Amino acid sequence: MALKVAALEAEDVATCDLEVSEQGELHRRYRIEGVPMVVVADGEGVVRAGFVGTVSSEELAAALAAARDGREIR
Numbered sequence: 410m411a412l413k414v415a416a417l418e419a420e421d422v423a424t425c426d427l428e429v430s431e432q433g434e435l436h437r438r439y440r441i442e443g444v445p446m447v448v449v450a451d452g453e454g455v456v457r458a459g460f461v462g463t464v465s466s467e468e469l470a471a472a473l474a475a476a477r478d479g480r481e482i483r
Contacts, residue, residue, distance in 0.1 A: 410445040410463060417469060421477070451476045458482040
């Protein structure tokens with residue numbers, strides 16, 4: 410999943426791979442409880458989508474488009 414998500418990085422899209430042992434605060438902030446989990450947050454840190462387990466590239470692209478537009482994807 411990390412490679413699929415990293416491929417989406419752009420000037421206005423930041424990605425990071427968080428290890429709970431190193432980034433526990435961010436795991437708590439975004440309520441990451443499963444692995445793998447992808448959280449899509451907007452520039453203000455508002456979570457717009459979240460996926461537990463594997464997710465398709467199409468689903469990720471739709472979630473990014475929604476976040477850019479200020480919409481949530483469930």
